Amino acid sequence: MDIDNILLHALAAAAHGWAVAPAIGKHPPLDRWQERGTADPEGVRALFNEVPRATGYGVLTGAKPGVDGKPLFVIDVDPRHGGDDTLAALEDSISALPDTVRVLTGGGGLHVYFEHPGGRIPGKADALGSGVDTRSDAQQVIGSGSIHPDTGRRYEFEAGYEPKSVDVAPLPEAWLTFIRATLVPAPTAAPKTAHTAYTGPSLVDRIKAALPIEVMADRITVMAWGSSRGSGLCPFHNDTSPSFVVWPGEGKWKCFGACDDSGDVIDLWRLAKAQGAI
Numbered sequence: 667m668d669i670d671n672i673l674l675h676a677l678a679a680a681a682h683g684w685a686v687a688p689a690i691g692k693h694p695p696l697d698r699w700q701e702r703g704t705a706d707p708e709g710v711r712a713l714f715n716e717v718p719r720a721t722g723y724g725v726l727t728g729a730k731p732g733v734d735g736k737p738l739f740v741i742d743v744d745p746r747h748g749g750d751d752t753l754a755a756l757e758d759s760i761s762a763l764p765d766t767v768r769v770l771t772g773g774g775g776l777h778v779y780f781e782h783p784g785g786r787i788p789g790k791a792d793a794l795g796s797g798v799d800t801r802s803d804a805q806q807v808i809g810s811g812s813i814h815p816d817t818g819r820r821y822e823f824e825a826g827y828e829p830k831s832v833d834v835a836p837l838p839e840a841w842l843t844f845i846r847a848t849l850v851p852a853p854t855a856a857p858k859t860a861h862t863a864y865t866g867p868s869l870v871d872r873i874k875a876a877l878p879i880e881v882m883a884d885r886i887t888v889m890a891w892g893s894s895r896g897s898g899l900c901p902f903h904n905d906t907s908p909s910f911v912v913w914p915g916e917g918k919w920k921c922f923g924a925c926d927d928s929g930d931v932i933d934l935w936r937l938a939k940a941q942g943a944i
């Protein structure tokens with residue numbers, strides 16, 4: 667392994683103000699790397715001297731990254747677990763993510779960098795839905811230039827989203843609200859027990875609330891709305907009489923024509939996406 671090359675990539679990341687620490691594969695081998703990671707070039711060299719077998723480096727995330735790093739929050743998308751579909755649905759129901767630094771992992775995934783908004787935001791697997799993790803306090807993401815342990819390919823900045831092209835963006839307000847609601851349950855007045863399960867609305871319920879089925883229907887066909895239902899030409903088959911019906915109160919839709927298909931707003935979104943209707 668070309669340790670000098672890895673060190674150069676780590677120093678370049680540190681020059682952006684990000685605290686870094688050596689990694690072997692995806693693993694940080696040093697004790698207390700969460701506190702010792704640094705953006706200082708001499709500090710980075712000293713850490714790498716302790717890990718001659720480093721194959722990469724971690725960029726520290728969270729409100730207090732290492733000695734002197736800029737606080738980062740990263741959305742980690744894994745397409746092998748449906749993360750690209752989940753991210754597209756989230757962007758559709760919340761808002762498109764702004765341009766910011768992005769790293770393509772050597773394993774097919776994507777890391778989207780944001781300024782950490784402060785306060786406690788946990789990093790968690792599948793935090794925002796299937797295949798979309800968050801990386802935050804006392805965690806790391808493997809940085810651009812590191813070698814992926816499974817594929818041998820390098821992590822690299824996505825073209826057009828390198829730090830020379832874009833700044834790390836603040837997390838948009840709507841996303842922050844959604845993430846806080848999802849990951850930081852509000853304290854309840856219920857008496858404290860040893861283990862209190864979160865009983866708020868599920869992620870799916872929140873997406874449904876953010877994307878009303880009548881809004882979705884209006885986007886994909888011309889609807890005529892009555893008091894309890896609406897109908898229009900089905901956008902999914904060659905329809906001549908309006909056989910696509912939506913019940914906003916129930917959050918349901920059905921095609922009574924050739925499709926003979928039905929479901930809720932998420933099913934409708936998936937089908938519209940698959941058929942190129944949105």
Ligand SMILES: [Zn+2]
Nearest residue numbers: 900903921925
């Ligand atoms: Zn149809």
